[in-house]
Amino acid sequence: AGVVAFPEVDVVSDFETGVLDVAQANGIAGLHANTVMFGWSRRKARLESQLRIMRAMSYAGKNTIITRLNWAHEPGSEKRIDIWWGGLQNNGDLMLLLAYLLRLNSGWAGARICVRSIARDEKERELQLEGLAKLLPEARIGAETEVLVKPDELSITEILHRVSANADVVFLGLQEPEPGQEAAYADRIIELAEGLNTCIFVRSAGEFAGRLG
DSSP, rough: OOOOOOOOOOOOHHHHHHHHHHHHOETTEEOOOOOOEOOOSSSSSHHHHHHHHHHHHHHTOEEEEEEEEEOOOOOSSSEEEEEEEOSSSTHHHHHHHHHHHHHGGGGGGTEEEEEEESSSSSSHHHHHHHHHHHHHHHTTTOEEEEEEEEOOTSOOOHHHHHTTTTOSSSEOOOOOOTTTTTTHHHHHHHHTTTTTSSEEEOOOSSOOOOOOO
């Protein structure tokens, strides 16, 4: 695939402590990884472990990505990347960067990037649109924007599923659950991913200028 990378297999006695040890010690020629990416597991317990690791990675200044691959793109049709920006976490810039990097791939050149958000009322919608209008030119990433006002009869999940059902990739921000709340938050992530194509959940460990909250 022409990707510059090197493989490594580490044998550990425990998944969580093993990932933490490897992630903190890994590096080559003075370069150290700043992001840990997990694949999607069918076991909820493994997702809970990933969320606990995410908390520790944040303390270490490392980003966390959890990816659920479900490619459903039709050959010859235009690709679409949706970014759902909650505004309360500092994940927005990292999601934009990842979408931009994906579009650099020849197979994704020309893909539409749509930054979406949900507001409680029209006043909040206008404020979020203003924030996005300022941010996107600074990020130099061509993207469409849409801020929806949440109808009372629909949940956030229902809106997300309706709007992004046909998106090829959906970026969603991750919050950091309180200790002991990983199982409930894992259920929330599983619910969000259902009914969508490829989902990429992102937790940034750093402060970014693109925060809308």
